Amino acid sequence: MPDVRFQRVAVVGVGLIGGSIGLALKARGVAAEVVGVGRSERSLGRMRDAGVVDLATLDLSEAARGADVVVACTPVGEVAAALARAAQACPAEALLTDAGSTKVQIVGDAIAALGAKAPQFVGAHPLAGDHRTGPESARADLFEGRVIVLTPTDETDPAALQRAHDFWSSLGAEVVETTPERHDRGLAATSHTPHVAAAALAAATPAETLDYAATGWADTTRVAAGDAALWRDILLQNRECVRDSLAALRARLEDYDKALADGDGPALERMLLEGKERRDALGS
Structure with a gap:
């Protein structure tokens, strides 16, 4: 019924x-x-x-x-x-x-x-x-x-x-x-900044290399296929939180760049493991 x-x-x-x-x-x-x-x-x-x-x-x-x-x-x-x-x-x-x-x-x-x-x-x-x-x-x-x-x-x-x-x-x-404030901080980290990262990675990938793109690239950039105008407005409305989250991401990327420049395998493994543990905590 x-x-x-x-x-x-x-x-x-x-x-x-x-x-x-x-x-x-x-x-x-x-x-x-x-x-x-x-x-x-x-x-x-x-x-x-x-x-x-x-x-x-x-x-x-x-x-x-x-x-x-x-x-x-x-x-x-x-x-x-x-x-x-x-x-x-x-x-x-x-x-x-x-x-x-x-x-x-x-x-x-x-x-x-x-x-x-x-x-x-x-x-x-x-x-x-x-x-x-x-x-x-x-x-x-x-x-x-x-x-x-x-x-x-x-x-x-x-x-x-x-x-x-x-x-x-x-x-x-x-x-x-x-609260609205806590929501926006959380979504900046878990949705809005990942969208920017996916779009940036997709745009930074040379067109001539797409023949080599497999599931890793497709999975990582999937959300970049979303409506650009819709996401423009979301990012602008939450821009301060997104900028804070982007700053944290930028710092992590610089750490990776330094470890690569120094040939520091232990640092790379430590950072990769930290990312794996955070992702695993979400579950499948």
Whole structure:
């Protein structure tokens, strides 16, 4: 029997993440209706063809009207404005949340834009994804067993925070809480700087050597295939934390360079082992 917890969920921006939210809600039977909001008729056609929503519309107000939950899955710079428009049409008690990869700026901008509705907003970031984009790549199981980070503030309504836990956990995810600042520091180290490193390595690889590229190069540079404009905005929003993380990476690279210049095998092995141990700690 379906366990319907939400009568209407409005998903603003239906790409990989938004589409996977729609598929997960539908597959688990926890939403009576999933409405997707797009920017163009072409985007509506793509989400319909992928079957990720029940209704597709260009009208954000129409989608938000009567919604229990509004999820902004837009580029990070558009989250606050999308939620502010939705807040004008949705019920007073509706949960407003997002899926952005940065939190300090999104949370600050959303609180400022939402005014009296700010207590209904709970910032969120699903630690799940793929370098592929678009609703065609969406998966109903994308969030299963993955972590969703919530970033409530002193202004957050406790009832809205509970609804956020209920919503995100209904997709099969493990839900945790932290501050926007701690989130951004952590993601700079584990996501944003690795993306820069992957892109830099890919760009530094001479085209004529790609015939020799195998799984090591492909695995290391996989995320460099992500949307450049999307990642530009993420990096700029979290630029201070990313710069700190890049400084730490730069220092490590200089240590490797010095060990190579000195022919220092023990130092190289020690650093490689340290990296292996840190990677092994994550598990497979």
